[in-house]
Amino acid sequence: MGILEVKGVGKRFGGLQALGDVNLSVQENTVHAIIGPNGAGKSTLLNCFVGKLIPDTGSVMFDGQSLLGRTPYDITQMGVSRVFQTPEIFGDLDVMENMMIPCFAKRDGSFRMHAFESVADEKELVEKAEQMLIDVNMIDKRHMHASSMSRGDKRRLEMAMCLVQDPKLLLLDEPTAGMARADTNNTIDLLKEIKEKRDITMAIIEHDMHVVFSLADRITVLAQGTPLVEDSPDKIKDHPKVREAYLGETQQ
Amino acid sequence: MLGLDKKDMKFLLIVIFLTLATPILLQPFPEGSGMAQFNAGYPDLMQRFAIFGIFAIGFNILFGLTGYLSFGHAAFLGVGSYSAVWMFKLLSMNVLPGLILAVIMSGLFALVIGYVSLRRSGIYFSILTLAFAQMSYNLAYSVLTPITNGETGLQVTLSDPRILGQQVSESGNVPGTHFFGIEMGAAQKIAVGSWEFTFSAGYYFCAIIAIFAFYLSLRIFRSPFGLMLRAIKSNQQRLNYTGLNARPYTLAAFVISGMYAGLAGGLLASMDPLAGAERMQWTASGEVVLMTILGGVGTMMGPVLGAGVIKYMENIFSKINEQVLHQWFGWLPDGLESIVIWAAEHFVGSGWHMTSGVLFMIVVIFLPGGLVEGGQRIKGFIKNRRGGDSDDPEHHPKQAPHVAE
Numbered sequence: 001m002g003i004l005e006v007k008g009v010g011k012r013f014g015g016l017q018a019l020g021d022v023n024l025s026v027q028e029n030t031v032h033a034i035i036g037p038n039g040a041g042k043s044t045l046l047n048c049f050v051g052k053l054i055p056d057t058g059s060v061m062f063d064g065q066s067l068l069g070r071t072p073y074d075i076t077q078m079g080v081s082r083v084f085q086t087p088e089i090f091g092d093l094d095v096m097e098n099m100m101i102p103c104f105a106k107r108d109g110s111f112r113m114h115a116f117e118s119v120a121d122e123k124e125l126v127e128k129a130e131q132m133l134i135d136v137n138m139i140d141k142r143h144m145h146a147s148s149m150s151r152g153d154k155r156r157l158e159m160a161m162c163l164v165q166d167p168k169l170l171l172l173d174e175p176t177a178g179m180a181r182a183d184t185n186n187t188i189d190l191l192k193e194i195k196e197k198r199d200i201t202m203a204i205i206e207h208d209m210h211v212v213f214s215l216a217d218r219i220t221v222l223a224q225g226t227p228l229v230e231d232s233p234d235k236i237k238d239h240p241k242v243r244e245a246y247l248g249e250t251q252q
Numbered sequence: 253m254l255g256l257d258k259k260d261m262k263f264l265l266i267v268i269f270l271t272l273a274t275p276i277l278l279q280p281f282p283e284g285s286g287m288a289q290f291n292a293g294y295p296d297l298m299q300r301f302a303i304f305g306i307f308a309i310g311f312n313i314l315f316g317l318t319g320y321l322s323f324g325h326a327a328f329l330g331v332g333s334y335s336a337v338w339m340f341k342l343l344s345m346n347v348l349p350g351l352i353l354a355v356i357m358s359g360l361f362a363l364v365i366g367y368v369s370l371r372r373s374g375i376y377f378s379i380l381t382l383a384f385a386q387m388s389y390n391l392a393y394s395v396l397t398p399i400t401n402g403e404t405g406l407q408v409t410l411s412d413p414r415i416l417g418q419q420v421s422e423s424g425n426v427p428g429t430h431f432f433g434i435e436m437g438a439a440q441k442i443a444v445g446s447w448e449f450t451f452s453a454g455y456y457f458c459a460i461i462a463i464f465a466f467y468l469s470l471r472i473f474r475s476p477f478g479l480m481l482r483a484i485k486s487n488q489q490r491l492n493y494t495g496l497n498a499r500p501y502t503l504a505a506f507v508i509s510g511m512y513a514g515l516a517g518g519l520l521a522s523m524d525p526l527a528g529a530e531r532m533q534w535t536a537s538g539e540v541v542l543m544t545i546l547g548g549v550g551t552m553m554g555p556v557l558g559a560g561v562i563k564y565m566e567n568i569f570s571k572i573n574e575q576v577l578h579q580w581f582g583w584l585p586d587g588l589e590s591i592v593i594w595a596a597e598h599f600v601g602s603g604w605h606m607t608s609g610v611l612f613m614i615v616v617i618f619l620p621g622g623l624v625e626g627g628q629r630i631k632g633f634i635k636n637r638r639g640g641d642s643d644d645p646e647h648h649p650k651q652a653p654h655v656a657e
Contacts, residue, residue: 050493071492071497072492072493073491073492073493073494073495073496073497074495076492076493076494076495077495081493082493084489084493088487088489088490088493089487089490090482090483090486090487090490090491091486091487092482092485092486093479093482093483093486097479097482100476100479101479101480101483101491101494101496102494102495104476104479104480105494105495105496106495108476109495110495110496110497111496111497111500111501112476112477113477113504114475114476114477115471115472115475115477115478115504115508116255116471116472116475117475117476118255118256118257118471118474118475119474119475119476119479120257120474122476158490161490161494165494165495
């Protein structure tokens with residue numbers, strides 16, 4: 001039984017069958033990559049996990065509970081964090097404030113009326129946030145305005161904001177899209193480090209084969225809304241169906 | 253101290269000092285001099301500064317922190333006024349029960365309007381609040397006449413019961429509003445040389461409440477709750493995926509700012525015990541938006557400053573008439589004088605809106621952060637002149653602006 005169990009998920013947008021019949025099982029403490037050509041339904045699938053879309057058919061179970069019909073904040077409170085294609089951070093706030101928000105959310109739940117306490121007085125949470133910034137090598141930037149940082153740093157901050165909540169499952173939507181080679185390699189190193197240091201499960205959607213093959217334990221190949229194969233990275237590389245549907249396309 | 257850090261405490265003390273010294277600070281010109289008409293130290297106007305300051309501080313908690321632009325906040329101002337006057341009619345002329353009811357009623361009103369309006373964001377939210385406010389305005393004129401007394405406006409009369417207080421004063425008139433015996437209308441004039449300062453009980457009552465309102469808002473700005481509100485303005489998507497529900501936060505901010513507006517409305521009625529529907533009109537809602545933007549959205553001092561500038565212009569510029577202009581430009585050659593006066597006329601008297609419009613445009617175009625940003629730029633300029641290379645912005649990473657300035 002995996003931590004995330006997807007059974008028979010289908011989603012239709014008007015005349016387009018975005019997802020056919022997706023079955024997927026993400027095992028605890030592994031990195032599971034979902035790859036596929038453009039329009040294969042990768043992002044649609046991810047949106048079904050986080051409550052942004054509700055699939056027409058099938059079920060999505062996380063840790064024994066159904067995720068269907070839940071709101072994104074509810075799902076996040078259950079322990080599913082998400083990293084976006086373009087880093088989603090609080091650009092108007094500074095780095096430390098960005099870090100405090102997930103700390104409060106983790107401790108106080110989805111809403112608490114703490115209007116007459118002071119952020120600076122929350123020593124325990126401040127410490128926790130600072131430790132996380134040290135872990136991702138950003139402590140020297142803690143007073144920086146988040147929107148003025150480089151894209152690589154924004155990604156790093158977003159990752160730190162997710163990790164400080166100790167999620168059971170981290171979803172990554174093309175974490176290196178549009179990044180320079182050096183930034184991509186940094187991100188890979190960061191993810192590898194996270195994988196080694198923490199008990200965390202990751203589901204990653206990615207275009208960049210270099211990223212996928214250097215991180216993933218299992219790979220699911222999606223094509224036209226249905227999973228083609230699911231196997232270990234070594235086997236996927238040589239799989240004839242995958243070459244035809246995905247890798248082959250670029251070689252022609 | 254008081255849950256504030258050193259910097260904020262200093263800031264609060266400065267605000268307290270400025271507020272308490274207002275009757276002196278706003279009276280810089282000696283009586284009888286040509287400039288005396290620019291003095292703003294008379295009770296009626298100073299009360300307005302404090303009251304509209306409260307209104308704008310509250311509005312800023314919603315608009316400045318969450319970015320939700322309400323175009324219907326005057327409705328809460330009106331509800332506050334009506335509630336207070338009803339208390340004056342039924343209970344007593346003591347302002348305290350009136351103010352308490354004003355805050356409660358406007359809070360309930362804000363809860364209902366906010367609950368519906370906050371289902372949408374951006375322009376749709378603004379339109380919904382505008383629609384609600386206009387609805388309240390029209391209802392106050394028509395169906396709700398038994399409560400609001402329609403066009404005449406709600407007034408205190410000799411026949412009101414006032415079960416806990418005096419029904420008729422000793423002189424046979426409607427008694428004045430008071431706070432446990434301190435008459436709101438009482439004022440002490442003190443002449444120093446050719447200057448004359450008026451210290452009015454009404455102003456100090458408003459001022460103390462305004463200071464308290466300012467302190468509360470400072471606490472909210474510094475609290476985790478305030479941080480969440482700023483996060484809502486910055487990125488709602490990320491907020492959602494951080495496990496936070498934006499709706500109760502925005503609703504709480506809406507209700508709090510509605511209660512501030514109600515308090516301001518109650519104070520307006522406490523200073524002058526009548527309430528009319530025009531207080532709820534959309535122009536009044538628009539005014540508080542202008543005040544906040546003019547002063548600086550999301551800053552602590554900005555909205556108060558904006559409220560002061562607009563109320564000052566409304567009361568002082570509108571009093572300058574052609575005669576005064578003749579006095580000013582009398583030294584010019586005849587032809588030139590009439591041209592200058594003809595041009596200047598459009599900006600004073602009933603044309604003061606033109607001046608405020610021009611000022612507003614200048615601020616929005618050149619100082620998007622409002623008058624507060626102007627102040628910060630001047631401060632930065634002086635610092636650079638003095639300090640030299642240590643503050644070179646080119647070679648240092650940009651720091652997040654402090655919300656208190």
